[in-house]
Amino acid sequence: MQLELATELPLTDPQPHPLAGVALRVLAEWSGDDSVLVEHLNTKLLSVVHLSYAGRQELANHPTVEFTGTYEDFALWHEIVWLRGGVRPED
Incomplete structure (x- = not known):
């Protein structure tokens, strides 16, 4: 998975990808989805x-970055987006 990410990011066009040149480590991938956590x-x-x-060369900002933040931010994002289907918990 690390190799696929390193291969995919330089193929963006016309601007460099937001994560191009950033030292990344793949932590996880979603089963049945092409998303990775880095x-x-x-x-x-x-x-x-x-x-x-x-x-091949892609459109600008592809592959898409669906989230960037701290570990704490990710825990909340993951709960809202993946576990609750986009529904925020009641206040």
Whole structure:
């Protein structure tokens, strides 16, 4: 998975991808989905990146970054987006 991410990010066009050049480590991948959870090695932020596996130059901002934030932010994002289907918990 680390190799696919490293191969996919440089194929963006016309601007460099927001994560291009950022030292990343793949922590997890979603089964049945092309999303991966990566850690930014220099800042310890997390990002969720949706890979396309196109293997060719892509449109700007693809692969898409669905989330970037702290571990705490990710826990809340994951609960809202993945576990609750986008429904925020009651206040």
